[in-house]
Amino acid sequence: MTTSNPVTAARFDATRPVPDRFFPAPTGELDALGEVLGSGRLSGGAEIVAAYEQALAGWFGVRRVIAVNSGSSALHATLVAAGAGPGTEVLLPATAPLPTALPVLTCGATPVIVDVVPDGLALAPDDVAAKITGRTVAAISLPLWGYPVDDRPAKQVLDREGIALIEDACQAHGTRLPGGGYAGTFGTAGCFSTHERKLLATGEGGFVVTDDAELGEKIDFYTHLGHLRGGHGVNYKLAAPLAAIGLRRLAALTSQLQDRASIAGTLRAALPDGGPLSELPIPDGAAPNYYSMVLLAEPGHATRIAAGFAEAGLPPDSIRFGYRPLYEQPLFHPYATTCPNAEALAARTVQLPAHPDLTRDAIGWTAAAITRLGQRP
Numbered sequence: 514m515t516t517s518n519p520v521t522a523a524r525f526d527a528t529r530p531v532p533d534r535f536f537p538a539p540t541g542e543l544d545a546l547g548e549v550l551g552s553g554r555l556s557g558g559a560e561i562v563a564a565y566e567q568a569l570a571g572w573f574g575v576r577r578v579i580a581v582n583s584g585s586s587a588l589h590a591t592l593v594a595a596g597a598g599p600g601t602e603v604l605l606p607a608t609a610p611l612p613t614a615l616p617v618l619t620c621g622a623t624p625v626i627v628d629v630v631p632d633g634l635a636l637a638p639d640d641v642a643a644k645i646t647g648r649t650v651a652a653i654s655l656p657l658w659g660y661p662v663d664d665r666p667a668k669q670v671l672d673r674e675g676i677a678l679i680e681d682a683c684q685a686h687g688t689r690l691p692g693g694g695y696a697g698t699f700g701t702a703g704c705f706s707t708h709e710r711k712l713l714a715t716g717e718g719g720f721v722v723t724d725d726a727e728l729g730e731k732i733d734f735y736t737h738l739g740h741l742r743g744g745h746g747v748n749y750k751l752a753a754p755l756a757a758i759g760l761r762r763l764a765a766l767t768s769q770l771q772d773r774a775s776i777a778g779t780l781r782a783a784l785p786d787g788g789p790l791s792e793l794p795i796p797d798g799a800a801p802n803y804y805s806m807v808l809l810a811e812p813g814h815a816t817r818i819a820a821g822f823a824e825a826g827l828p829p830d831s832i833r834f835g836y837r838p839l840y841e842q843p844l845f846h847p848y849a850t851t852c853p854n855a856e857a858l859a860a861r862t863v864q865l866p867a868h869p870d871l872t873r874d875a876i877g878w879t880a881a882a883i884t885r886l887g888q889r890p
């Protein structure tokens with residue numbers, strides 16, 4: 514696990530103690546790329562792309578997968594297929610980062626920002642109910658940082674109105690939801706990214722999973738230039754070399770999930786009992802994929818703890834990316850609302866790397882920071 518990759522299983526560097534960039538161990542991608550290049554079939558129409566889609570469908574246990582060229586494309590095409598466009602509204606949580614929210618604008622739909630439940634990432638069902646209008650066509654569920662969300666209460670509200678629930682599972686490959694099943698398979702469709710930082714990484718890329726045959730067909734049609742039959746579409750096809758990489762790497766996803774869970778266990782064990790720091794609550798029966806290990810600081814301790822992690826070379830998203838509720842982004846000021854739970858969550862969470870390329874020293878460094886900063890002053 515900790516020496517998986519000769520490129521990065523190197524020395525411990527105290528100036529940059531915990532690299533957050535994950536280099537997956539080789540899974541034969543070079544051979545696969547050689548085969549694709551040799552075949553001369555590099556486009557999205559190559560057999561390898563269909564084979565990748567089939568393998569993904571098997572892994573997730575769904576009827577249909579459509580491979581596309583990014584997670585953003587997956588979200589955009591799924592929203593379009595669900596009917597999002599000018600004059601419609603899409604509900605999304607205030608915890609959404611820009612890549613979740615931009616596709617709503619790309620559709621020309623109006624984003625309607627909803628609060629999350631206290632200390633969690635699930636859509637607050639009351640706020641969902643309050644913000645549904647006759648123009649609402651979809652809501653986005655977001656297992657951010659790979660942490661499971663219990664959106665069953667929100668889905669009940671949406672189902673009553675016949676509104677689609679679309680999961681932005683771009684960070685959540687292999688996340689287990691409460692009630693069983695993987696993130697991405699709970700709603701009408703699940704959208705994934707395979708950007709280089711994701712658990713399944715092809716550089717750029719993405720895919721949509723769905724059991725809804727009609728929706729799947731619409732997404733396929735839209736992302737493949739309307740099948741060149743005269744209907745409107747875009748070219749969001751995934752190129753064959755990227756599908757070849759994805760196909761090889763998919764085979765190692767399950768063991769990667771186990772490695773991440775084991776590192777997260779080590780980090781969790783470093784949390785002092787009764788301190789102001791705990792893991793972000795996980796709904797019963799669910800499991801994160803540990804895209805990041807996420808800790809939650811008690812109110813009143815969050816600023817000190819975040820600064821302490823930043824000083825230790827482990828800056829939380831609030832410091833590193835200025836992560837805040839969506840409506841604090843200038844582009845989303847016109848859709849401003851007040852979401853106290855999302856505001857608290859953005860300020861109180863600490864995201865830590867838990868990828869299997871971390872050296873023992875890097876894990877030890879992170880664990881020591883957790884123990885130190887998790888003491889009650």
Ligand SMILES: Cc1ncc(COP(=O)(O)O)c(C=O)c1O
Pocket residue numbers: 582583584585586610612613657681683684705706707708717718719
């Ligand atoms: C939560 C979330 N949604 C959407 C995206 C968009 O994916 P991509 O970068 O593949 O377009 C990303 C990735 O950056 C993401 O993390």
